[in-house]
Amino acid sequence: MIAGKDRWSPADMPAIHTDTHLASAAPLLDHLAALDGLSPGAAALRDRLLRWDRRMDADSSGAAAFAAVRGAVVRRLAAHEAFAGLAAPPAYPEVFQPWLALAPRIGTALGHLLRAEELYGVDRPALVRAAVEEAAAAGTPATWGETHRLTPWRPLPAERASDGPALSGDHDCVLCTSSVPGVTDRAARGPAARYVWDLARREDSRWVVPLGASGDPGSPHHRDQLPLWLKGDLVPVVTDWEQMELEEETDV
Secondary structure, X not given: OHHHOOOOOHHHHHHHHOOOEOHHHHHHHHHHHOOOOOOHHHHHHHHHHHHOOXXXXXXXXXXXXXHHHHHHHHHHHHOOHHHHHHOOOOOOOHHHHHXXXXXXXXXXXXXXXXXXXXXXXXXXXXXXXXXXXHHHHHOOXXXXXXXXXXXXXXXXXXXXXXXXXXXXXXXXXXXXXXEEOOOEEEEEEOOOOEEEOOOOOHHHOEEEOOOOOOOOOOOOOOOOOHHHHHHOOOEEOOOOOOOOOOOOOOOO
């Protein structure tokens, strides 16, 4: 993508910010390509994934199928006796489990584990075979965005439960909306802010945040940037005092 243009402007940056190509899908797809003797359903799923463009777009059925197979591989690896010594829950608060528990760590390192010359005697082709058979039998979501949804962490319970918006991207994409493969497709992590800073013309700079510029749920700016963030759009960075409007005053 970068090599496709000689000059880039702030208006061109969303194309980079929202790139959904998942290069790290290759190790799992390589294992799938080497399989034979699959059931008809699993063979059809394998062939479909080998034709997939490797883009984790919210409306992609291929991305949904890949995530389903990947999740099954992660769960089977985490349950393997080779990792039994690591399976005990970490002795830390639950909030840290995405970084410390076994299944999330395997999900993060899956590409390396599948590519390693040897993995503690784990029969990875057999494990991937079982995973694709499992995913084919269970069926896969229609699109990636059906299960890959924004679920930001809240310090207090929400007044009412609601599904967040569908997301494109994945952990290893430029559009890094991270789920926890093998545990959940929901995403609590992603680009916290996107900036394009024009050093020559500050007024041409752009930015956007996932929800809004205010942390107050009652503020009109609590979630007003979310539609723009989802599309990859940016808003002007205004620093000219003549253009700013005072909306409220806060006593400290």
